[in-house]
Amino acid sequence: MTPPDGSWLVALDIDGTLVTYDEELSDAAREAVGAVRAAGHHVVLSSGRSLIAMTPLAAELKIDAGWIVASNGAVVARLDPGSPEGYELEHVETFDPGPALRLLRQELPDARYAVEDVGIGFRLTEHFPDGELQGQHEIVDFEELWSADVTRVVVRAPGSSSDEFHRLAEAVGLEDVTYAIGWSAWMDIAPMGVTKASGLERVRRELGVPMERTLAVGDGANDIDMLRWAARGVAMGHASEQVRNAADETTAGIEEDGVVAVLRSLLDGRRSLLDGRP
Structure with missing residues (x-):
């Protein structure tokens, strides 16, 4: 399906990006995700968490349709409220451990x-x-x-x-x-070769979103490939130097709700947190 002109694929890490390490999701983050989705953009939760550990957060964010990239890209699922589990597995990558x-x-x-x-x-x-x-x-x-x-x-x-x-x-x-x-x-x-980036690329192709309208926000080592994959990769302020170096820009840390500033910048039509600043 071809998205409306201007729609972005917005890939969001969970732990340390959307929620604190104490599992707290702020009202500001919840509202910003809702506003981005209401504007017609595709919010895709992308995490090292297992699928069943991600669906409760999706429900809390009122995301009942769309895509999830779980297990660091090994599992790609499409949320479907009509499915018994609330999702359909679209791709599962396995290996001999x-x-x-x-x-x-x-x-x-x-x-x-x-x-x-x-x-x-x-x-x-x-x-x-x-x-x-x-x-x-x-x-x-x-x-x-x-x-x-x-x-x-x-x-x-x-x-x-x-x-x-x-x-x-x-x-x-x-x-x-x-x-x-x-x-x-x-x-x-x-x-081998499976990362959040590989899972998100599958989603991007399914959605038909141009590569130049991809945004990713993360804070961990498992986000590095995702940040490099995105046209606009944003590292959280508390991320390590290695993660920040892989990104195009850096926002505030998790305690300052850095992801909210990124989402609001997208709503304002900015392609960088620096746009519009003196």
Whole structure:
């Protein structure tokens, strides 16, 4: 479907961008998302979260139709209020997690490992800290994690740091997969070449939005490809230097509702936060 002239695809990360790390969505952010959608733009939630962890936020934002990019691009779904689950899976990318899991287990024998079952939850070696993984949780033996191809592997080592995870990923030389490391000791592993950007490109083609009318806002390492993909990539002010360097511009941090300024600039017809400033 060809969108009306002037419509943009607006890709929004969730944690640290739309909501705080305490899961708070401000009234200003909620209203700005609603105003952008009312103006005819396509708001697409794009997150490392699983699909079932994203649909409640979509409902809170009153988004019951449109697109969602979940699991860092491995899952692309179309929201449909007429569907029993409220969505239809449009694309699911899977891979064999065995080689990466066996390699990581040698270096991190005490870490917690999980694989995602789309629309259901996770199979995991032991429970993760409360609130980090949504859906049903099934504790299984480590070898059972690769009993079938999956969309995503999650590695969590609460006693480690993000920097230690970066050093480990470089040292073990993960191949044939794409990985992203979070602000905590958290690693997401996806099929090779699968990122938020690859998922969003599928959505862009489906919507028929020109590349020059794509906007993305994010704060994490898993947003870097998305920010580079978008014609206008905006990093949150609290993002790392690496993330900010991947963006075209930077807005305020999550505590200052930086995403709101970006959305309002789109409503004002500005192509940058600097437009119209002295």
